[in-house]
Amino acid sequence: MESAYTQANKELEKIRQKNAELQNIRHNEALMKAPNLGEIEADLMKQGTRLLSCVLKKCEDFEDIKKNIQSLQKEKTELLLKNGFAEDFLDDIYSCEKCRDTGFVDGRRCDCLKKLVSKYIGENSNLTEYMREQTFEKFDFSLFANQGENTATTLKIMQKVCEKAIDFAEKFDLTHENFLIMGNAGTGKTFITSCIGNRALERGKTVYYQTAFRLFEILENSRFNKGDDDSAELVKYAYDVDLLIVDDLGTEFTTQFTLAALFDIINSRIISGKSTVISTNLGFEELSNLYSQRITSRFVGNYQLLQTSGKDLREILRKRNI
Numbered sequence: 001m002e003s004a005y006t007q008a009n010k011e012l013e014k015i016r017q018k019n020a021e022l023q024n025i026r027h028n029e030a031l032m033k034a035p036n037l038g039e040i041e042a043d044l045m046k047q048g049t050r051l052l053s054c055v056l057k058k059c060e061d062f063e064d065i066k067k068n069i070q071s072l073q074k075e076k077t078e079l080l081l082k083n084g085f086a087e088d089f090l091d092d093i094y095s096c097e098k099c100r101d102t103g104f105v106d107g108r109r110c111d112c113l114k115k116l117v118s119k120y121i122g123e124n125s126n127l128t129e130y131m132r133e134q135t136f137e138k139f140d141f142s143l144f145a146n147q148g149e150n151t152a153t154t155l156k157i158m159q160k161v162c163e164k165a166i167d168f169a170e171k172f173d174l175t176h177e178n179f180l181i182m183g184n185a186g187t188g189k190t191f192i193t194s195c196i197g198n199r200a201l202e203r204g205k206t207v208y209y210q211t212a213f214r215l216f217e218i219l220e221n222s223r224f225n226k227g228d229d230d231s232a233e234l235v236k237y238a239y240d241v242d243l244l245i246v247d248d249l250g251t252e253f254t255t256q257f258t259l260a261a262l263f264d265i266i267n268s269r270i271i272s273g274k275s276t277v278i279s280t281n282l283g284f285e286e287l288s289n290l291y292s293q294r295i296t297s298r299f300v301g302n303y304q305l306l307q308t309s310g311k312d313l314r315e316i317l318r319k320r321n322i
């Protein structure tokens with residue numbers, strides 16, 4: 001997969017092409033209505049070349065050529081107006097006037113390029129549109145208010161989980177921390193991972209979200225070069241991305257190969273100081289049974305545990321929506 005920056009530059013190139021085509025269409029339209037325009041433009045070109053060589057040779061008729069050019073430009077404008085065109089009808093067309101679609105102003109990235117890069121970073125994150133909406137600001141603690149005698153404890157736990165998750169999302173690139181989010185189904189693990197992902201994206205970090213199920217499919221496909229052709233590039237992205245999120249570990253179909261591949265990703269990311277968030281419905285014992293000792297010991301030593309709590313929120317949400 002190409003980097004967001006390369007993708008953004010390609011889109012800028014398309015914008016430049018589209019504008020050049022539009023300019024061409026306008027030019028032909030003007031020439032149809034005002035054939036003299038061609039002559040004036042040819043003259044302008046000639047005078048322009050003369051002016052340039054005059055500057056280089058420091059000749060005396062510099063001022064005369066300049067006047068010629070000015071009067072030709074005036075003639076051109078009048079011709080346009082006479083034929084019902086706006087006077088800037090043939091001017092260069094730019095989608096961004098600030099950088100003239102180059103993407104740079106004074107050697108710095110223009111806002112338009114920054115916006116495109118962040119758009120592609122968002123798209124490459126693989127967070128669905130629905131998940132992109134899930135932010136810490138929208139974390140609804142009232143969902144945890146119906147837990148009977150456990151309400152106070154659950155609320156306290158979830159507030160702590162939320163605090164830790166915010167803290168992590170704000171500075172994982174400095175702390176190089178990793179999170180293992182454990183908890184029963186429907187206790188908000190995916191919501192929290194989405195929140196973390198979105199905060200990281202807001203900070204301009206690259207994020208790659210994938211369910212464990214799909215990640216293992218991708219790993220398997222990349223091994224045999226089957227399935228979608230993107231598999232190999234997605235695997236590379238899983239190694240390189242600033243923040244990797246693997247959701248719902250334990251639901252996937254594993255083979256010796258995929259387990260080894262997962263271990264390599266987890267291990268490489270730890271070594272290179274890149275953070276990973278993994279969520280699972282399983283407990284440590286189940287994890288150890290399902291995965292090798294090598295993998296679980298990496299979790300224990302290098303991952304912070306976040307334990308969610310409470311009843312299945314999906315049931316509460318369903319009732320609320322009725």
Ligand SMILES: [Zn+2]
Pocket residue numbers: 096097098099100101102103104110111112113
């Ligand atoms: Zn710009």
